[in-house]
Amino acid sequence: MVAWRVSVIRFDAVRETVAVSGERLLHAVLDAPDQLVQRDPVLTRTAILSGLIFFFAGLVKFVFHHWELHAFRSFGLPFPSALEIFAGVVETLGGVTLVLRRAVVPTAILLSITMVVAIISSGIDHGDVIPSLTLAPALLLAMLYLLARTAVPAPALLRMARE
Numbered sequence: 821m822v823a824w825r826v827s828v829i830r831f832d833a834v835r836e837t838v839a840v841s842g843e844r845l846l847h848a849v850l851d852a853p854d855q856l857v858q859r860d861p862v863l864t865r866t867a868i869l870s871g872l873i874f875f876f877a878g879l880v881k882f883v884f885h886h887w888e889l890h891a892f893r894s895f896g897l898p899f900p901s902a903l904e905i906f907a908g909v910v911e912t913l914g915g916v917t918l919v920l921r922r923a924v925v926p927t928a929i930l931l932s933i934t935m936v937v938a939i940i941s942s943g944i945d946h947g948d949v950i951p952s953l954t955l956a957p958a959l960l961l962a963m964l965y966l967l968a969r970t971a972v973p974a975p976a977l978l979r980m981a982r983e
Contacts, residue, residue: 853970870962871918878911935960
């Protein structure tokens with residue numbers, strides 16, 4: 821059975837503790853996974869390759885705006901014009917951050933959500949096989965792989981916050 825220890829801390833001490841904890845948590849969530857990706861050749865290749873694919877997929881939404889807008893409208897998504905631009909920005913900037921291997925965890929989370937939406941709305945609901953049921957699942961797996969290999973377990977996060 822787990823025993824919880826509660827201690828009373830003055831307000832000034834809490835503010836200082838939170839600042840240190842926040843800095844360490846930020847390191848654990850952003851910097852440590854990025855460093856891990858930069859040191860591991862397989863993670864590096866995964867991040868760079870998927871980043872390049874996302875970058876160009878995002879650019880397509882701007883270069884072939886009318887074609888992509890027509891596709892987004894046919895998916896039945898709300899606000900297709902705004903959603904197309906948003907997806908283009910997320911994919912383009914996400915691709916850049918993956919290639920640079922910076923902010924890998926939040927980028928992979930955001931791009932995973934984007935791929936799930938693409939798979940469901942375009943692939944499953946609309947029947948588009950390419951790229952929604954081919955490339956999108958592969959990119960989703962790449963993002964989940966990056967997340968699984970770079971995740972910091974919750975106990976380690978708590979320990980880092982207390983140190």
